[in-house]
Amino acid sequence: MTTPSTDRGRSSRARIVDAACDLFYERGVAATGLNDVVSASGTGKGQLYHYFQDKPDLVLAVVHAQVERTMQPQQSPLDQMRHADDLRAWANQAVLAHSGGQPARCPLGALVSEVADHHDGLRHALDEGFTRWRSVLTIGLTRLQQRGIARTDREADDLAEVLLCAYEGGVLMSEVRGHTAPLRLALDAALEVVLEGSGVPG
Structure with a gap:
């Protein structure tokens, strides 16, 4: 897991985590793909993989x-x-x-x-x-x-x-x-x- 060093990075990571929290709560972990998290967070897949190694890490x-x-x-x-x-x-x-x-x-x-x-x-x-x-x-x-x-x-x-x-x-x-x-x-x-x-x- 990469820790963001800038405010922009911390904001992007927080959006990813917040979106994943909501989706995992509403749909479940297994039913939620990383593409769903990317779409809901308004970030890019490259950003997600920059901060998280894989789905278990997220x-x-x-x-x-x-x-x-x-x-x-x-x-x-x-x-x-x-x-x-x-x-x-x-x-x-x-x-x-x-x-x-x-x-x-x-x-x-x-x-x-x-x-x-x-x-x-x-x-x-x-x-x-x-x-x-x-x-x-x-x-x-x-x-x-x-x-x-x-x-x-x-x-x-x-x-x-x-x-x-x-x-x-x-x-x-x-x-x-x-x-x-x-x-x-x-x-x-x-x-x-x-x-x-x-x-x-x-």
Whole structure:
């Protein structure tokens, strides 16, 4: 992977990655060709191959970009988590993010089934992305435990994993069903688990 040394180069590379993020999310990795990415990004094939060795190299860049896309809108709410209602607001936001008529799909989860079994580097990058996401949840949940809001008989990291698994499973079932009710049900159940025994009403 070539790192651009000029603003113009960085802009071209960013357009390629952004276009690939959108296309891989909408169509899937296998169904998207490099020519599709070139056309959607308004760049040339020579530019694409200047910055990326091959398609797996581009997919790796997309994984890193999708981690940022996933984390940025969640970072602030999770950093500011102080009350049970803050945790519920995070869950509500997660549901609303998939309520606009588009397929319910997690930007990271959508890549797992297509790339994780075929490339160790991609699987590692996805795992790092989910680990970062879980770590941010863990920090917020630790704060809730310290305030007596989240249950303390389980590690905050375990509770974060419960929420993350509920989200990913709920998104998958919502994609199949064509509506967000499964995601809402999964997150509500996970919230009950996280708050169980804390004395905070469900």
